[in-house]
Amino acid sequence: MASAQWTNDGRLHFGVGIEDTFIPQEALGHRKLDEYELTQHYQNWRSDLDHVADSGAELLRWGIPWYLVEPRPGEFDWRWLDEVAAHMNDRGIRCVVDLMHYGTPLWLENSFANAAYPERVASYARAVAERYAGVWDDFTPLNEPVINAIYCGETGVWPPNLQGQDGFVRVAVALARGLVRTQQEIEAVNPAATFVHVEAGFRWEGDTTPLSRELLEERRFIILDLAMGRVGEKHPLRSYLAEHGVTGADLDWFAHNPVTPDVLGVNYYPGFTTVSMDDSGTTQPVEAGTAGLRDLVEVYSERYGLPLAITETSRGGSVEARLEWLEESLTEVNALREEGHPVLAYIWFPFFTLVDWLYRLDHHTPDHWFVHMGLIDLVRGADQQLQRHHTPAFDAFRSHATASK
Structure with a gap:
């Protein structure tokens, strides 16, 4: 078992994660998506x-179906x-x-657009932390917030199904406050x-439209920056936020309520993060x-100066491809550690087969959407x-994990 001081004992800690996306809301053409249900967890x-x-x-890494x-x-x-x-x-x-892995309860009208969302999610988190203190002491308050804001606020795929930059910013601010x-x-x-x-490690190649690459490069950090109280007068996206409805009072609230993680998790998949x-x-x-993995570790290390973890990585396809990525990525992580980047953990995610999120949008069986990226x-x-x-x-994986202890 990882020691109580796993964040500062100097070792590389190995972990796995069970895919735990929960989107229980149903609508015409949009099925319920509960990975635990679909994988019989x-x-x-x-x-x-x-x-x-x-x-x-x-x-x-394991999530609670809120x-x-x-x-x-208030009833648990x-x-x-x-x-x-x-x-x-x-x-x-x-x-x-994982306290919040995308989905909200059915009773929370309009999901993240509900004005009560930040207090509702905080109340739920407090109840969990209080009940399981001493057993569960490590928390990810919100998984991949920018992906959450994209799917829920920009592209309208998930509730509350907002679209465009106004929608993205509205959801992003609610998520950051939560x-x-x-x-x-x-x-x-x-x-x-x-x-x-934990944040998704977005990367781009070439020119981007209709959003500029400069905007996309900065936007991937915006929710972490808000939560850490880093959006000051000179922040490159301050005018972008104002243009889409964020007030000075909103930013003052974040400046006066900053939170800092003990570990900053970066998710990276070699085949589709870029x-x-x-x-x-x-x-x-x-x-x-591995070039993409190195780039993200260096970027997050320089920007935030915090201990890091590779909180998700794996490769889909054949077992041989997975084995090759395990060896290549661990070699790169160890090289980064030797160069002084404080990478504390390496987590293979998902531990077993997941069901692609596209399952929600059609009528094929879960098996049609199986993605074999796991160790099982x-x-x-x-x-x-x-x-x-x-x-x-x-x-x-077991051989590497055992050798690291």
């Missing part, structure tokens, strides 16, 4: 956690979560709890808590390999149960 959670322990992972745990405002159903927390504790798994209030409320009930803020964009704004993934592949048997099959990547 609700039925197999105990054995899935046993697989995590057997992999040698010290850390686990919409199920708080089915009505802890029964399942109590069992999960106890089993993680028994197996020596240190959980970095992130701040979440960390404040957790600290109030668990002063020993550790915070791992994109090119055509004149219509359509993006295409660009293979960036899901295979549906004749009984319709999803069997967990270890791949050679599982054994290779």
